[in-house]
Amino acid sequence: SKDRKSRDRKPTGDLPLTSPEYLAIFKDGLGRKVEEERQGVERWHDIYPGIAPRILSHHQQGDSAALLIEHLPGMTLEHLLINESSRLNRTAQQALVETLHSVWTTTRRDKPVTAGHMRQLLKRLSDVYQIHPEFRHCGASLCGREMPSLEALIEQAAGLERSLEAPFAVYIHGDFNVDNILFDPAKQSIRFIDLHRSAYQDYVQDVSVHMVSHYRLQLTDAALRARILALALSFGQQMRRFAHEQGDTTFEWRLALGLARSFATSTRFILDAGLAGRMFNRARFILEHVLGADPERPADYRIPLEELFVD
Incomplete structure (x- = not known):
């Protein structure tokens, strides 16, 4: 679908809907995709009011549809990371953490849930290989020892993952990249956009996606x-x-699997061979690391974040 959303946002003031200067975003495309976006926004208004933009207008004709969505004041976290000061970024991150605590506490359901990170990774692996065919396993060995393929590691990790349910579910964004989160410095507030993948799920899904969206x-x-x-x-x-x-x-176990999935699948958006290679190798390292841990002592495992988020 075509998306005419501005990615270069600047802070603006709130304006009433009746104002001729009211700013909005126009989206059009396949009716199914547009409807997913509309439903995603409306669900957030029901579940946690105030964090999503308003739908100003919705029109469907045949297989096509269009939305007019409120243009929220503020800047994306991606803009902040690249263009603004460390101090402002720390302020935005603290606001984000506080917002997430509030959302997750408010929407918590005490029912175990499994994100299925390895299933997601396998589903997107062919797209990764299409962009980076060099990532395919070709019978490599190290010091005479055969190295397992990524697919073999994923299969082993999938068996482990089935025993690692999140103890509760919360309502997550579902595509928690830094360009889908807005920070308004004037109000010190966080808002979310692009909400078509939102659902009740393991909060680690959003945590891992968000962290890797920095790295990539x-x-x-x-x-x-x-x-x-x-x-x-x-x-x-x-x-x-x-x-x-x-x-x-x-x-820690679920975060490891989520990060492995996000590092590997995100390479399909990266044409820089060096960066993509570092991300893919991190995915493999994480899977080997978690598979080498003792599953009988889950509370003792700790993923080495300090080694992963440094170049």
């Missing part, structure tokens, strides 16, 4: 990249604290 930013400035990766690491550490507070003893 294609930047050449070493100091800026180091600062952004430090922010990703800081976010992961704050999520650890949330998991500890909730008594979530399998958080």
Whole structure:
């Protein structure tokens, strides 16, 4: 579907719907896709009012449809990471963490759930190989020892994952990249956009996607990249604290599998061979690391985030 959404957002003031200067975003495309977007926004208004934009108009004709969606004030976190100060980024991240705590506490359902990270990874692996055929396993060995293929590691991890349910479900964004989150410096508030994948699920799904969306930013400035990766690491550490507070003893295992999935599948959007290779190797490293841990002692496992979020 065609999406005429502006990616370069600037802070604006709130305007009433009756104002001729009211800013909106026009989206049109296949009716099914547009309807998913509309339903995603409306569900957020029912479940956690105020965090999603308003639907101003919806029109369907045949197989096509269009939406007019409120243009929210603020800047994407992607814009902040690349263009704004460390201080403002820390302020935005703290607002995000507080918002997530509120959303997850409000929407919590005490029913175990499994995200299926390995199933998601297998589903997208052919797309990864289409962009990066060099990632296919070709009988490699190290010091005379045959290295298992990524598919073999995924199969083993999928068996492990079936025993690693999240103890509760929350309402998640579903595509929690840094360009789908807005921060309004004037109000110190967080808002979400692109909500068609939202659902009740394991919160680790959003955590892992968000952290890897920092890493996959294609930047050449070493100091800026180091600062952004430090922010990703800081976010992961704050999520650890949330998991500890909730008594979530399998958080580290599920985060490992979520990060492996996100690192690997995100390479299909990366044409830079060096960056894509580092991401793919991280996915493989994580799977080997988690499969080498003792499943009988889940509370003792800790994923080495400090090694992953540094170049």
